[in-house]
Amino acid sequence: MTVRVRFAPSPTGRLHLGNARVAVFNWLFARRHGGAFILRIEDTDRERHRESAEDGIRADLAWLGLDPDEGPAEGGEFGPYRQSERSGIYVRALADLIEAGSAFPCFCDPGESTTDRRYNGRCREMDPREREGRIGRGEAHAVRFASPERGTVVVRDSSLAAGEARFPAADIDDFVLRRARGGFTYNFVCAVDDARMDITHVIRGAGHLSNTPKQALMLGALAAEPPSYAHLPTLLAPDGGKLSKRSGATPVSELEAGGFPADAVVNYLSLLGWSHPDQREFLGRRELIDSISLKRVGRSEVRTDPKKMLWLSRRHIAAMPLDELARILEGWYDRRGLPEGSDWKAGVDALRPRFTTYACATRTLGTLYGRRTEPAGSGAAEAESEERRVAATTETVVEAVNRALRSETDWSPERLRPALLAAGKSVGARGPGLFHPIRRRLTGREVGPDVIKLLLALGRKEVLKRLAPPPVAGPSAARTVSGRAERPG
Structure with a gap:
């Protein structure tokens, strides 16, 4: 048996977490068993139908990497794959059910027939001559399925340990297949499509559980082998409430x-x-x-x-492989402003432990390659003595590192690390006392990627530019050089 599953969204909007999960399970199951993943568009509800929605659904599936084997665009021997194009199939199936005695015309007023919990069966037992006469006079009527009045409907359910689900027949009404105004119902077209497309497994949300016995009954009446069903548990919002656009149902x-x-x-x-x-x-x-x-x-x-x-x-x-991640992020980050001589791939590698999304990566890379935050002491006057102390320490360490790196032409990890350690030793700085001031000057932050990776990512020219003494704010401003305050002459 070739596994055939279907994802059957209504084109009323883009995919959200709920129906995207259904698509994922169907696609994974099809690929697991070497089967077919079919996209079927359930567009019979013309009032809610949106012309652009199908394109949006296909775009979402493509981005997720859930490629259909059959569908409106892919074609296939079981098409058409839009329900709006299958009306002839439904008309013939309905005629077959009526001829077999599995369905019957119902002339009851819709309001009257729904006042009781269960349809009263009035038209089910109607004399055939009366029925034909009323149809001949053009009297409006629906068509209902003749559900069994007793017994149990047994459905294969692959998600249950027992392998099957049982539904009392007495709980299943003589449900409508075609409305009096002419539209086919969801359960009818869904069952017909599953039968005609040789669907072997139906994987969908638990909200469809009540539809399952009705569809199984129709499939049996159509002489089709009912598929095996699996119902995914209901999704809730993070707070346990109902999933909605405002709470959890993210597009x-x-x-x-x-x-x-x-x-x-x-x-x-x-x-x-x-x-x-x-x-x-x-x-x-x-x-x-x-x-x-x-x-x-x-x-x-x-x-x-x-x-x-x-x-x-x-x-x-x-x-992700570094080459792949760097290539993807090229589409997210405007690299035209990268410092001359910088190494894009090295920057991505240095900062990637901090990336949660590509958008986050863009912001994080911006702290490295964009305009950095100047360390304390480089601009406006500080009021706190602790900030002045940190600034002075930063300048002492940074100046020593700046001198060491300016004389270094081999910009490799093997040469850069010893040069930094030697510079730190010359001013009595090591560990965080050495690396925090360097990182602070390069990125505006003391905590972050390995300093050697930062040096490689920015490149020699940009590093030396950032390590240079900060600009003077004005004629009365003081700048710190080698730990002492000087005024411009």
Whole structure:
């Protein structure tokens, strides 16, 4: 059996975490079993349909790396793949159900037929001659499915330990397949499409659980083998409330714009209701494909966790090959203003432990390559004696390092580290007392990347420029040189 799964969004907007998770599970499962991942557009609700939404959905799938094997653009032998283009298929399927006695016309007023919890069955037992006469007179009518009145509907469910779910037939109404005004219902077209497209597994959210027995009944009536179902647990907002646009249901396009790596988002979405056999959470795409199993899908509701998404994003960025990360960040950072002689790749390598997203990387790289914050003592007068002491210490160390590096022509780690240590020794500075002042002058911050990596990233010319004594603020300003105050002559 060839595994065939489908992702069937409605084109009402861009993907959000909820339906993107469904797409991820279906894609991973298809790739795990060498099957087909099918994109089916459920666009029968024309009131909510947005023309641009399908393009947005495809763009989101492409960014996530979830490539369909069949779909509106890809084609395939089971098309068309838009429900709005399959009306002829639905008309024939409905006629087959009526002819087989599995569906019947219903002339009841919609308001009247829904006053009771269960449809009263009035039109189900209507005399065939009366039914034909009313249809012949053009009387408006819906079409309902003739659900069994007793027994149990058994559905294969791959996400359950028992392997099946059971639903009392008495709880299933004679549900509508086609409305009196002419539109087909979701459950009907969904079941017909699953049958005609040979779908083997339906993986979707737990909100569809009540639809499952109805669709299974229709598939049986259509003489089609019902697929195996799996229902992903309900997603909640971080605070445990309902997922919404304002709380947790972040659009995928916003994650892309925010600089999250696609692999990190796929990793995160896979953990919302599923766990790895070894309980590991940082997983690459290949690892996810090799380990995905519907048997490990949980049943409990799951809270979205923005902190975990950021953690995974940081891990994925840190694990990227340096060449790949540097290339990606070229699209995020305007490198036209990089200092002459600087090493872009070395800068990315030096700062990458601090990157949580590509957007964060842009800001962090800006602290290195952009305008730096001047250390205390280089501009406005300080009121605090501690700040003056720090400034004086910084200048003492920096001047010694500046002299040492100006005479150094071999800009390599093997030469730079001994030169720094020797300069520090000459002024009695070592460890943080040596490296903090250097980093402070180069980046405006005492804490940050390894100083040697900073020197390589900025390049000799820019380093010497930044280590030079700070500019004088005005004719009355004093500057510190070798630990003593001098006034310009």
